[in-house]
Amino acid sequence: MIFLYLNQGKSLREAGARLGRSHTTIGREIKRNGVYLDDIVKPNYLPSQAEDFSKRKRLDSKKGKLDDPAIQRYVLSKLTKGWSPEQIAGRLKLVALECFVSHETIYKFIYSKENRKLRFWEFLRRGRRIRQGLFSRKVQTRRRLAIPRKIPIEQRPKEANERIEVGHLETDNMEGSRFSKDAVSVSADRRSLMVFLDKLPNKESKEKNMALSSRLDRLPFALRKTMTFDNGSENYHHFELRENYGIKTYFCNPYHSWEKGTVENTIGIVRQYFPKGMDLSKVTQEELNIVERELNNRPRKKLGFYTPAEFVYKEIKWCT
DSSP, X not given: OHHHHHHTTOOHHHHHHHHTSXXXXXXXXXXXXXXXXXXXXXXXXXXXXXXXXXXXXXXXXXXXXXXXXXXXXXXXXXXXXXXXXXXXXXXXXXHOGGGOOOHHHHHHHHTSGGGGGGTGGGGSSSOOSSOOOTTOOOOOOOOXXXXXXXXXXXGSOHHHHTTOSSOEEEEEEEXXXXXXXXXXXXXXXXXXXXXXXXXXXXXXXXXXXXXXXXXXXXXXXXXXXXXXXXXXXXXXXXXXXXXXXXXXXXXXXXXXXXXXXXXXXXXXXXXXXXXXXXXXXXXXXXXXXXXXXXXXXXXXXXXXXXXXXXXXXXXXXXXX
16 A cells, blocks of 8 residues: 555655554655665665565564674673673673673573573572562661761762772671671772672671771772771771771661662672572682682673773772
8 A cells, every 4th residue: 555655646644644654654664665776766665575575674683693603602601700791791892892782682591481491590690580670679677786986978078979089998798607607708999899808707896807907908008098887786896997097987877788889789799609598617718819809800880891900900000
């Protein structure tokens, strides 16, 4: 009918009105499935050719970018190293723009029916069999110990809040099995996302302070300006860090874990290597050092898919 109306000299608006379609829809169909000839400005629209073009394009549309063996090999090689789909897609765009694949395409590939038996989802950060919906986490509350000499996060400087410079740290403990006293102190720089992992034989404040002190001894001054804590009892002696290292300490509001979202997200990444419920007494500092090095050399979306190590070296010419 489009062919008929065009040859009768009718306009796109009139043809669209007769067919019950918008004139823009008719125009797109002609451009998409018409044939441009050398001596004709407008496309030559023939029903049989349009039908063939439409069927061919529909078949081609079912081919995904991850059907390309080279791209699929790259994605799977990085996925098995613990990279997230966003990190894979971002880094691929950085190093090979012509091979760009969105992170959503990678997620669909992982959770597709065809690949369920291959269990690619086990390589994801959370390792969930089914993708979790947004806002599905529940907040758990418990009584908190009164910590002396606290400075609220509202007084934290602009440089830390807006991630203007490196040296503003967040720290928290990653716990394992409830039958084990061991834990891991996880610290992260808000600007560069650099990660620091330290083994703790227990969750006491003195052990936490010793681990942080040992770590601060090894960091340059430019990386130890402020540190943000939650209200856990392991942070009771925070003021000793302030007195010994001149680092300013700040505390989140109770039950506002998102106020130190950098370290919360970092703990989620570390969980790829040490899942919830794992007995952390079997984890050594040497193993933590390997994970720390791997994470600090993994591209991050917030850094334009450069690595934390690359970013810190660029900012202050210091490398681990």
